[in-house]
Amino acid sequence: MSPDPRAPAPRAPGGTTPKIRIRGLKKAFGSNVVLDGVDLEIAPGESLVVIGGSGTGKSVLLKCILGLLTPEAGSIQVDGEETVGLSEREMDRVRRKFGMLFQSAALFDSLPVWENVAFGLIQAKEMKRAEARKLADRRLADVGLEPRVGELYPAELSGGMRKRVGLARAIATSPEIIFFDEPTTGLDPIMGHIIDKLIVKLTSKLGATGLSITHDMASARRISTRMAMLYKGRIVWNGPTAEIDRSGNPYVEQFIHGTDEGPIDIPLQDHFA
Numbered sequence: 001m002s003p004d005p006r007a008p009a010p011r012a013p014g015g016t017t018p019k020i021r022i023r024g025l026k027k028a029f030g031s032n033v034v035l036d037g038v039d040l041e042i043a044p045g046e047s048l049v050v051i052g053g054s055g056t057g058k059s060v061l062l063k064c065i066l067g068l069l070t071p072e073a074g075s076i077q078v079d080g081e082e083t084v085g086l087s088e089r090e091m092d093r094v095r096r097k098f099g100m101l102f103q104s105a106a107l108f109d110s111l112p113v114w115e116n117v118a119f120g121l122i123q124a125k126e127m128k129r130a131e132a133r134k135l136a137d138r139r140l141a142d143v144g145l146e147p148r149v150g151e152l153y154p155a156e157l158s159g160g161m162r163k164r165v166g167l168a169r170a171i172a173t174s175p176e177i178i179f180f181d182e183p184t185t186g187l188d189p190i191m192g193h194i195i196d197k198l199i200v201k202l203t204s205k206l207g208a209t210g211l212s213i214t215h216d217m218a219s220a221r222r223i224s225t226r227m228a229m230l231y232k233g234r235i236v237w238n239g240p241t242a243e244i245d246r247s248g249n250p251y252v253e254q255f256i257h258g259t260d261e262g263p264i265d266i267p268l269q270d271h272f273a
């Protein structure tokens with residue numbers, strides 16, 4: 001008999017419940033089957049990066065975990081609690097455990113930087129504005145920005161500063177789990193490196209669990225303790241970052257070397273030979 005995907009999370013050898021546990025996750029849009037039975041587990045304090053080519057479903061996976069998309073089948077547990085099928089209100093409670101750095105930093109252009117950082121504190125935690133301002137300034141300092149930057153508007157910031165502000169906002173509520181969506185996209189290699197270092201430092205300072213999606217391998221190596229590769233709707237390899245170069249998995253090898261020769265199907269329109 002196959003195991004019930006909705007069964008309570010098994011205890012890992014150390015006795016800890018996985019922070020996130022995904023079993024048999026399926027998501028399709030019409031005939032486009034994007035996730036076709038994803039199994040994945042993230043232990044507390046771990047930093048997992050999901051790698052995979054464009055359009056393999058990394059963002060869809062993240063959106064399913066955040067409860068922004070409803071899967072057709074499968075289970076997603078957060079701290080052992082099943083979240084598939086929760087009401088919007090119950091899901092809001094679970095979402096309070098999450099912080100998120102979006103690809104575009106997704107700042108509110110009409111709000112000054114400090115209010116962007118303090119948004120979750122004022123809205124979700126109902127913190128008084130003066131107190132939230134002080135905390136926002138501390139978070140800005142954490143990401144290397146002076147308090148005066150708090151008075152600026154997002155349009156006045158460079159791409160690197162926007163990412164820092166996005167990171168300050170992602171950690172403002174001291175979340176237990178932080179999602180990083182393509183954290184280095186659009187940054188020069190040096191700024192990308194700086195953001196990666198901040199991600200590692202701040203996630204560890206909070207004792208948070210990290211889940212990132214990226215196709216930037218240099219960044220993935222820097223920020224992860226473990227990597228999982230998504231291909232054709234499934235996790236085809238999952239292991240410690242230190243072992244990625246000797247995975248012995250042909251999909252991983254092709255992906256990390258960035259060659260067009262190997263088992264990975266490349267959509268026809270991407271070939272212009």
Ligand SMILES: Nc1ncnc2c1ncn2[C@@H]1O[C@H](COP(=O)(O)OP(=O)(O)OP(=O)(O)O)[C@@H](O)[C@H]1O
Pocket residue numbers: 029032034052053054055056057058059060061215
């Ligand atoms: N809301 C949606 N409606 C219909 N199709 C969608 C929707 N969201 C995603 N898709 C499809 O799901 C597939 C996976 O998309 P997704 O954005 O998750 O890929 P990705 O791995 O994050 O890619 P990239 O690295 O390029 O951002 C694509 O074929 C996309 O067209």
